[in-house]
Amino acid sequence: MIDYIAGLNEPQREAVTHGNGPMMIIAGAGSGKTRVLTYRIAHLIDRGVDPFRILSLTFTNKAAGEMRHRIEKVIGNEARNIWMGTFHSVFAKILRIEAKALGYTSNFSIYDTDDSKSLLRAILREMDLDDKVYRANAVFNRISSAKNRLVGPDEYLMNPILRADDESARMPEVGRIYKEYARRCFQANAMDFDDLLFNTNVLFRDHPDILHKYQHKFQHVLVDEFQDTNVSQYLITRKLAAVHQNIAVVGDDAQSIYAFRGANIENILNFQKDYGKDTVKIVKLEQNYRSTNTIVQAANSVIARNRNQLEKRVFTDNENGPLIEVIKASSDNEEGRLVATSIFEAKMQQNLRNNDFAILYRTNAQSRAFEEALRKLSIKYRIIGGLSFYTRKEIKDLIAYLRFAVNQSDEEAFKRIINLPKRGIGDTTVAKIAVLASEKNIPIWEVVSNITAHIAGRASVAIDQFSDLIKSYMLLLDKKDAYEVASHVAKTSGILKELYEDKTVEGLARYENVQELLNAIKEFVDNPDNEDKSLSSFLQTVSLLTTADEKEDDGDNDKVTMMTIHAAKGLEFKNVHIVGLEEDLFPSQMMLESRADLEEERRLFYVAITRAEKRLTFSFAESRYHYGRLKICEPSRFLMEVDQSFLTMSKAVAPPKPRFKGDDTYASRNKDEMPSAGSMNFVRSLAQKTAQRQIPPATVTHTPSADFAPSNTAALAAGMKVEHAKFGFGTVKSLDENGTERKAIIQFDVVGEKTLLLSFAKLRIV
DNA sequence: GCAGCCTACATTTTT
């Protein structure tokens, strides 16, 4: 046993060695929070607490895994027995054990957001509601936030405030939709993410005996990232800790960034009230060990503008370090290049590795420019989040098969696979089955599995085959492990076959993805930590994976990390680039419009800043393409909010390499990059087209950056006058070199009077 | 029932 107490400062030691009773640890960024949590658990076990009786809740599987790993280092194998995981995974486990009490079976499906929305759309159609008024997204969010506040469908319908809200949003039927949605989920033996928490609350509310069991089981409850818990989560932990009163929560109100998801910052404020001011032990960890003084002070200067805060003074004894560099770029692509160059140079000068760097952005869509720029400089990178592996169509397809094999009530899985691969069962037939099932008030599977008893005809043969296929899968479930079943399903369902026959690049990639999924299942089965190797157990794990949990694609860890700030929480890097610091992007326009919460955006900025250990760089672009449209951007107000004495303007703004000499003359250009005659033709006809519109021609006086595709170059090479049009777009037909007609969809954008951005780059050859 | 075309539309963060 190592002496883990020795290296701790006073408040850290207090938190680790605190005995029984509620405790709240307010942990500033970089104050050694994870360390304190792990040592506290080790300490508890050291003092004789059975690991089985410790419940430790985190937000990501990754955080849980890492903590388990670190505890293992201190206390050894016993660490495995601790109940540790995300709220969702721990309570899914409990719900599975206690499913019967709620009328579910233990093989219930977990609906992801797509499933939920698809179900909602189906309900909207059935209720004959206009899906333009009732956007599935909006309805889903309302239902979700109700669930997170523990408002069930019946209460929702009776709540005058919610009704009034819905009325004013012109969606008076949300209550009824909610009710139907809940009914359908139940009927499908499925829970969505919010249900996992909501139903746990119901379980504990309606079944005191079950609550009693777990209350006594868990002698100690620990909650990480407490500032991000919602009402539903807080109530569960409170109930669980009600007997022993040993609850320790760790959080930082300044890092609360999930209010949009129902996180309730007031939980921190209520904690003291709920457990009694005199009873709650409060520990404040205020010394930052992570960052330079400059970074800590800059972060403080930003967060100081928020009104809603607990009193806390984050300080550090670390050296001052360099000032925060601000990079100004003219376009998003130039921002990419400048940041990549900056990383390249810092790497050389300071002898750093790729994994010392992180690029943090507000939205996943921003990653592209950085990817390209890094690739050009041969700097390896990885992207966390974004299009997750498990959101790919082919993966979801196979998983839907597996889900349906496990749970034949799963309506969403059924809809997905009934005609996949194509077997001649169209919408009409599916609708017929649904009507039949609801008329006779029997499950859909009842109808499907005895189709010949219900309908005759062409489709019934196909359905009969489908149901035989599923039945054959069901027989395997008890005999085979998850991998054996899954690979059998992949082969016999026709999914793999269809992809194999698709010889396009995408088809090949999809085929490989499915293989990759099978590998992942194999790994799951081979992992000795997983006791339950059944398919049902795998499906549960997989549906609760988060983007941060995705494993490395290869063994190489020396890569620049790119991710959203949300995904970066809990991580740290020597050098951090916070990019896209533009008004409306960060702070996000959407956020300000929908919830008018600038403070949460500011906390997000705070989180981003405090990820950096040594060197921090801000950057912004003056123009950016977003969804194919050029947007002129202004620097973010956050840039002004930082105490300016910590900032320095970057000298690294290299003059853009001019590809065009003079005003509109085509200059240095690689022969190989010359556009084809076909694309020259498009451009010529384009010129005609714009001329027909009688739009006054403009001269190209400025090309903000050399971000031109060959077609742009073609425009100039063709010696055409560039037309002055505002957001012009349309279809242009033209003959290519072989005389065949081709179409191009074009779009132009104009900046200012004379500054013309050729958006022929967006020219799509059809 | 299905493929292919076309239009409209959405684009914050994530368990």
Next chain:
DNA sequence: TGTAGGCTGC
């Protein structure tokens, strides 16, 4: 930009 969903014609 890119895609989902609607419409049309086989």
